[in-house]
Amino acid sequence: MSRNDASPQSDAADARRAELRRALAGVLPPSCLLFDAEQTAPFECDGLSAFRQAPLAVALPQTEAQVREVLHSCRRLNVPVVARGAGTGLSGGAMPSADGLVLSLAKLNRILDIDPVACTARVEPGVRNLAVSDAAAAFGLYYAPDPSSQIACSIGGNVAENSGGVHCLKYGLTVHNVLGVRGYTIDGEEVVLGGAALDTPGLDLLALAIGSEGLLMIVTEVTLRLIPKPKVAQVVMASFDDVVKAGDAIAAIIAAGIIPAGLEMMDRKATAAVEPFVRAGYDLGAAAILLAESDGTAEEVGDEIAGIERVLQAAGATRCTVSRSEAERLRFWSGRKNAFPAAGRVSPDYYCMDGTIPRKHLGHMLRAIEAMERKYALRCMNVFHAGDGNLHPLILFDAHREGEWDRADRFGADILELCVELGGTITGEHGVGIEKIGSMCVQFAATEREVFFGIKRAFDPAGLLNPGKAIPTLARCAEYGRMHVHDGQLAFAELPRF
């Protein structure tokens, strides 16, 4: 695990920077080009600040034509390109390459068109997620995927990561809500995938592009599906005295034929952390609380909420409260939506994990995390997109205390390995980036990783787009394997196994 501080600049890097500077000066106005260390510093990391790297330069094009020209120049000079949206990503996907350019798409932030009849929005990649719904609200429409960072994160970043949110079980991920993208290969060739029509001929390259973490192409325009805003939404908040019971209650809701618009779970550590700040009215005596939301017409919601309550009570809920007003509904959600900031208030640092497991193993996973807390002597609070089986354990640590980050890092890797063991995945919605590159070796065999590289080569033969991210090389996996054994045997031999 490296925390890459700016290395002393070699002459070669200087020469390269000068060459890039000359090339890009002809393409971009000076205000859109950053070369000096103090200017590029904010781009050294994304939302995962533990991983940092100073880039060679940062380009902030304002038009699609400029993006194409920048790509042309980088291709010609063989300079790696790391695309960046709002920089809110949590897997280090936008961490710069030392010898590369950060291509910020933040200035391509126009909503090009909202079609209230077709129910689509055409936007540039720098448009914020929430801005789409704000613009569509006038027509009674909205864009469904709602990552917690939706006030800041960009649609381009959402496409790169295939972002989710709290309403995925019913409304899907980014991949289900993007109709098409337009963009450029590193060779500067225009690629149009999908579009306003529902079927397109050939292989589903759109599915490949979404979630490709900036490794395949640079997206400059996205066509989004908008859906009618539900007339009513209500949420049930239920308390459980046992996490396994809470997990079983989730399965029971689904088994009853109900697909809630949102189905979230927080454990006691999470509710205890958020309650003092948001006063959501959480039951602090509960081992876990569930939030189950229903949306639709008043009749549908009435039926569904009654159904959810029945199931939760039968599943042993110790308390069940239904929101009586929109204000109360938002208050119930406020704690969940503020879980990450709350973690930041109760601990100097926190490390957010993002595995997914089959729902039936939620209880097992929570027990295992408790054991890991003892093993690594760190606390972990748990918020889950329980309906999707998507976990966000927040490992609390203090980076200024010797060894805590390393322990947090290994704690996280343990959780991810258990996710794979339970039939799940190492990332549900945050992406692999640089953070989970080691864990990819656990989830995928060398032959499978080679297919990923093959796809990468098909789109980006020179390997210039976000190199070193998302797919680990054989050497990297060998290294990961060694590190793991090494750590287990030497550094923490005194810690109990389970």
Next chain:
Amino acid sequence: MEATLARLRERIAAAVAARTPLRPRGGGTKDFYAETLAGDVLDTREHHGILAYEPSELVITARCGTPLAEIEDALARQGQFLPFEPPAFGGEATIGGVIAAGLSGPRRASVGAARDFVLGAHLLDAHGDVLRFGGQVMKNVAGFDVARLLCGSLGVLGLITQVSLKVLPRPREEISLRFECGAVQALTMFQRWRAQPLPVSATCWHDGAAVARLSGSSSALRTACAALGGTPMNEADARAWWSSLREQTLDFFRNDETPLWRLSLPATASLDRSGGELIEWSGALRWLRSDAPAREIRALADALGGTAMLWRGARSASMFHPLAEVQRELHRRLKRQFDPHGVFSPGRMNEGW
């Protein structure tokens, strides 16, 4: 490795060694869905069976040769279904074929396509490796989304040996409404509905009448029916009718003398130019019988922002709408990466490979 899988693997190894093409095939119900059919049949039906199905997980995993009917029965027993309503085009259809074809039925516009419900897939590739992509969970962004790429790949990248699909509870109730009206009026109506939170799960216009299917709770359907008007259809008749649309057994689909075109267009594309005679997916799918030259129909689809597929009937042109050059090159390169010797289903999706 299971014996049936091992046998498929041997066949592939032999084909690769001899450089003789293979074409994976389940029940063969979609043999027509091909640019050209070439290669020895690699029959997948021996490799069958549901591997995992837990209703509360909303996931079913099955081997490629599992009959679609078997899967639908298993789901129906638990009150669930495949929401994308894949057309079977015959009782022999297998789930591997359904996903390789990637076709979706009447519910497409409201719930999504086949690919939207693919969670994971195993691919037996030209090297004889079984590769696992995606998984059995709802959210999974580790690695490129190869499982979805395989959906609709028509067997050109390798053999899909098993798939995991997201399933959903069957709607509590359904009701279909019929509206006597012209196509223009129907399209306007579909468009008005799309922008409202209505439980419309499928629409169709054909032969002077629009039909809308509503799915949901009884209270929601009552409210929606009152808002929409129209004449409620008899439940059994409606079910049979939607099934005949999905399976293309309506008379409209039977006449094979005049080429049948399948136009995938923006739902709002103007009607007078597309001349759709049967409209599905709230306007996004239009069927057209026409003797007009292929290049005219394709130019029209291009101009309307969509594509045209020559679905059935005398083949005077390529089946699939041509790809843009950059896309074609990406396809060629991907094909080379997955299937370097060109063994799998050559020519099925694209002339030449």
